[in-house]
Amino acid sequence: MQQRTFGRLGRSVSEIGFGAWAIGGSWGEVSDRDAEAALEAALDAGVTFLDTADVYGDGRSERLIARVLKARGRPDVMVATKAGRKISPHVSAGYTPEALRGFVEDSLRRLETDALDLVQLHCPPVEVYYRPELFEELDRLVTAGKLKAYGVSVEKVEEAIKALEYPIASVQIIFNMFRLRPAELFFGLAKAKGVGIIARVPLASGLLTGKLSASSTFAADDHRQFNRHGEAFDVGETFSGVPYDVGLAAVEEVRAVIGNVPMAQFALRWILAFDAVTVVIPGARNPAQAASNAAAADLPAPTDEQMAAIRAIYDARIRPYVHQRW
Known part of the structure; x- marks a missing residue:
């Protein structure tokens, strides 16, 4: 596993991490046994960056991570x-210094642990970015x-x-x-400032595994079913905001570009071709997925021809639906 430097923190992390949303919830049922086995497989493969959130399974994801790391001797x-x-309704006014302190203590x-490695504001309303007092509170929590x-963690480039x-x-x-x-x-801009970039939803909620089809079905508690049109949260989190049928058609064109490489692995390696990216965080519901x-x-880096072909597919098929939205 190759390492990358986490921005100005100077800490080395594996360039492929582990996104722990799937083992927490909103992706259908995952047993504790399967979730822990997926984490174990990722760690065995050299993964040294785990991404979670307090709302993933209402804390289940964090607890699973703690249990696995404790068993492995930290x-x-x-x-x-x-x-x-956890703020409901999820509006800027709910973001207060007191609320942030409470969330940190709960995590x-x-x-x-005695100190959290990294806390990310979880896709807050845009108004939060115009409230410096909240970032000052985070500074105080670092000092403490x-x-x-x-x-x-953001939805939009802006x-x-x-x-x-x-x-x-x-x-x-x-x-x-x-x-x-x-x-x-x-x-x-981020690279120039020494800010780490964590690439999430790298497989577009499974579209870029190449394993989904028009007949694929999803459990009622899987966001690919209940958030298909943004009913529960930003639709960009589900299939990257790409209409499902549009995504399936584009995937077939991608398949012709990548040859015999498993599409999920190619998609991850494609992201790593961008040196500004610190770590990419695919999820996994079982050990085989984590190891893969x-x-x-x-894998070898994509060729220039493959990079250009992927860009052409994006411009022709995907760009009209997502480019100026996020």
């Missing part, structure tokens, strides 16, 4: 969590030893660029073969 793994989505308890660093005005350590953003806009301006994700780091 290895040198960076655990990033998130805070803010400290669930993760069974509750956090080692903080960052943001939010990511605005966040760079604060002393953040990282930005988490959707980036994959169906969401190219972050690379146009934001990546260069980690193995993508060993």
Whole structure:
């Protein structure tokens, strides 16, 4: 597993991490046994960056991570969590210093640690980026030893660029073969400031595995069913905001570009071709998926011809639906 430096923090992390949304909830049922086995497989493969959130399974994801890391003797793994989505209704006024402190204390308890490696504001309303007092509170939590660093998770490129005005350590953003806009301006700005970039939804909710079809079905508690049109949260989190039938058609064109490489692995390796990206965080519901994700780091980089072909597919098929929306 190759390592990358996490921005100005200077900490080395595996370039492929583990996104722990799927083992927490909203992707159909995953047993504790399967969830822990997936985490174990990722760690065995050299993964040293885990991404979770307080709302994933209402804390279940954090507790699972704590249990696995404790059993392994607390290895040198960076655990990033998130805070803010427990606010209901999810509006800027709910983001207060008191609320942030409470979220941090709750995550400290669930993760069974004295200091959180990284706390990210969890896709807050845009107004939050115009409230410096909230970032000042995060600074105080760092000074108090509750956090080692903080960052943001965003929906839109514009939010990511605005966040760079604060002393953040990282930005988490959707980036994959169906969401190219972050690379146009934001990546260069973040890299220049020493801000780590965490690429999420790398497989477009499974579209870029090449295994879904028009006849695929999803459980009622899977966001690919209940959030298909943005009913529960930003539709960009589900299939990267790409209409399902449009995505399936584009996937067939991608299949012709990549040859015999498993599409999920190619999609992850494609992201790593962008050196501004610090870590990509695919999810996994079982050990086989976790091991396969980690193995993508060993693939050769896509060729210039493949990169150009993917861009052409994006421009022709995907761009009209997503490019100026996020």
